[in-house]
Amino acid sequence: MAEPQDPMQDDQPLLVAEHLGKNYGRLTACRDVSFALYPGEVLAVVGESGSGKSTLLQLLSAQLAPSAGRVSYRMRDGVLRDLARLGEAERRFLFRTDWGYVHQDAAQGLRMAVSAGANVGERLMAVGWNHYGRIRDAASSWLERVEIDTARIDDAPRTYSGGMRQRLQIARNLVTEPRLVFMDEPTGGLDVSVQARLLDLMRNLVSELGLAAIVVTHDLAVARLLSHRVMVMKGGRVIETGLTDQVLDDPREPYTQLLVSSILPA
Amino acid sequence: MNAPAYNFAYLDEQTKRMIRRAILKAIAIPGYQVPFASREMPMPYGWGTGGVQVTAAILGPQDVLKVIDQGSDDTTNAISIRKFFGKTAGVATTTSTTDATVIQTRHRIPEAPLHAGQVLVYQVPIPEPLRFLEPRETETRRMHALGEYGLMHVKLYEDIARFGHIATSYAYPVKVNARYVMDPSPTPKFDNPKMDNCPALQLFGAGREKRIYAIPPHTDVVSLDFEDHPFTRYRFDAPCALCGAGDSYLDEIVTDDKGSRMFVCSDTDYCESRQLAGHRGSESAPPHKERAHG
Numbered sequence: 001m002a003e004p005q006d007p008m009q010d011d012q013p014l015l016v017a018e019h020l021g022k023n024y025g026r027l028t029a030c031r032d033v034s035f036a037l038y039p040g041e042v043l044a045v046v047g048e049s050g051s052g053k054s055t056l057l058q059l060l061s062a063q064l065a066p067s068a069g070r071v072s073y074r075m076r077d078g079v080l081r082d083l084a085r086l087g088e089a090e091r092r093f094l095f096r097t098d099w100g101y102v103h104q105d106a107a108q109g110l111r112m113a114v115s116a117g118a119n120v121g122e123r124l125m126a127v128g129w130n131h132y133g134r135i136r137d138a139a140s141s142w143l144e145r146v147e148i149d150t151a152r153i154d155d156a157p158r159t160y161s162g163g164m165r166q167r168l169q170i171a172r173n174l175v176t177e178p179r180l181v182f183m184d185e186p187t188g189g190l191d192v193s194v195q196a197r198l199l200d201l202m203r204n205l206v207s208e209l210g211l212a213a214i215v216v217t218h219d220l221a222v223a224r225l226l227s228h229r230v231m232v233m234k235g236g237r238v239i240e241t242g243l244t245d246q247v248l249d250d251p252r253e254p255y256t257q258l259l260v261s262s263i264l265p266a
Numbered sequence: 267m268n269a270p271a272y273n274f275a276y277l278d279e280q281t282k283r284m285i286r287r288a289i290l291k292a293i294a295i296p297g298y299q300v301p302f303a304s305r306e307m308p309m310p311y312g313w314g315t316g317g318v319q320v321t322a323a324i325l326g327p328q329d330v331l332k333v334i335d336q337g338s339d340d341t342t343n344a345i346s347i348r349k350f351f352g353k354t355a356g357v358a359t360t361t362s363t364t365d366a367t368v369i370q371t372r373h374r375i376p377e378a379p380l381h382a383g384q385v386l387v388y389q390v391p392i393p394e395p396l397r398f399l400e401p402r403e404t405e406t407r408r409m410h411a412l413g414e415y416g417l418m419h420v421k422l423y424e425d426i427a428r429f430g431h432i433a434t435s436y437a438y439p440v441k442v443n444a445r446y447v448m449d450p451s452p453t454p455k456f457d458n459p460k461m462d463n464c465p466a467l468q469l470f471g472a473g474r475e476k477r478i479y480a481i482p483p484h485t486d487v488v489s490l491d492f493e494d495h496p497f498t499r500y501r502f503d504a505p506c507a508l509c510g511a512g513d514s515y516l517d518e519i520v521t522d523d524k525g526s527r528m529f530v531c532s533d534t535d536y537c538e539s540r541q542l543a544g545h546r547g548s549e550s551a552p553p554h555k556e557r558a559h560g
Contacts, residue, residue, distance in 0.1 A: 114399075118427065122420050
């Protein structure tokens with residue numbers, strides 16, 4: 001499990017997790033998680049509350065230090081590097097250029113008091129863009145791409161609806177053309193029609209930009225729509241992993257069967 | 267009963283030593299906010315407790331002190347601080363910018379050019395330029411450490427998006443020595459260019475916030491801006507009504523209850539010395555519209 005296999009000869013993994021674990025004292029939040037994520041691949045992590053999904057996401061995005069194991073990431077220069085060995089400056093730079101992080105609560109991922117345009121432009125300014133006109137053009141083109149009326153570019157996200165906030169958050173993350181996006185329950189707390197629209201948008205963006213993504217969700221419909229592969233977690237362990245259709249249509253583990261059968265019929 | 271005996275310049279020597287160490291560190295790392303153990307001073311926070319502590323720490327018996335508040339030598343704050351040091355240190359005081367060796371200031375940099383050997387001490391209410399963008403001090407310190415200043419441009423972006431130009435007119439953020447972004451205290455941005463490559467030493471003291479920072483002589487100080495919205499210093503479009511100066515920062519003075527007003531130099535020493543030299547203004551200027559100079 002530790003040795004990531006190479007399905008396509010010349011294609012190398014973007015992110016590799018090896019025997020990843022996290023303990024909070026005697027409590028084990030996450031244990032022995034290993035996998036490799038390839039460029040353009042969308043991986044869904046599903047499981048019930050408390051199964052260690054969010055801890056895993058924080059470990060993978062280097063926001064938490066693991067108690068065991070390690071996470072490596074292939075930088076833009078093609079070198080696979082251990083995230084724990086990166087300096088803080090490098091890690092933060094990675095976080096705001098090559099990575100995106102979509103929070104469940106948009107208020108955590110956005111600056112609620114500054115305008116939508118500045119929210120989208122912040123990452124550009126952080127990497128040294130110094131031309132107002134160009135920053136604004138980039139911001140408005142991204143607002144268009146996530147289907148937000150560009151007339152609202154100067155409005156603060158406070159005045160936006162939940163679905164718009166979430167789309168704005170996505171635009172803010174994608175503006176630097178990251179290669180990997182972490183999503184923590186991206187559709188949580190949205191009503192069904194808004195969810196559908198957001199999922200549709202995300203699916204298009206992911207395939208258009210060739211993004212790799214790790215989506216944490218308890219909603220199997222989200223996993224089915226977005227992801228290529230699924231990892232099922234329970235009690236901090238990965239109990240089943242495989243292609244999305246395979247896992248959801250023909251679950252092997254009793255817990256996965258329970259999870260799949262508990263979806264209300266549409 | 268002993269009469270209360272104050273040490274020279276009010277603070278005890280150990281406190282001065284502590285403040286001097288902070289000042290030396292601040293000078294060594296231009297623009298970096300050095301924490302220091304700010305003392306209670308016999309005046310309320312917001313009246314210049316930081317500036318007073320810095321002045322007390324650097325003052326020597328031979329120094330000549332000038333204190334200005336909004337450019338003026340004769341406002342309450344300026345007078346009381348000048349008296350305070352006159353009484354506790356017995357140093358000579360002056361209102362002349364060129365004669366002073368230490369100038370404590372609130373909100374202005376004098377119009378007359380400063381020269382080598384002078385020290386300009388600023389009173390600073392909020393030393394952290396990122397404060398209103400990022401409320402966590404732990405986070406802003408990290409941002410300073412890693413030189414992550416994209417957020418500062420977010421503020422300027424917001425100005426342009428809202429007002430069509432960079433409307434920040436005071437406490438305008440600067441980058442010191444191509445490294446630290448610094449809040450120049452609430453001086454008008456008109457004064458920002460005077461900080462660049464200034465031959466005098468500039469010290470900043472924030473008493474309530476317990477921070478000291480500095481710009482050593484002849485240091486690059488660049489006001490942040492966008493390529494397509496460059497920094498401009500604005501000025502009211504009129505000469506001083508009393509001395510006719512066309513290059514100074516002006517205060518608007520209301521002269522009656524019928525809406526009459528005039529614009530005069532905020533730097534009283536500059537205005538008075540010009541009047542002594544025979545310059546005259548229109549005495550009562552008609553109201554002028556504020557407009558930005560390119």
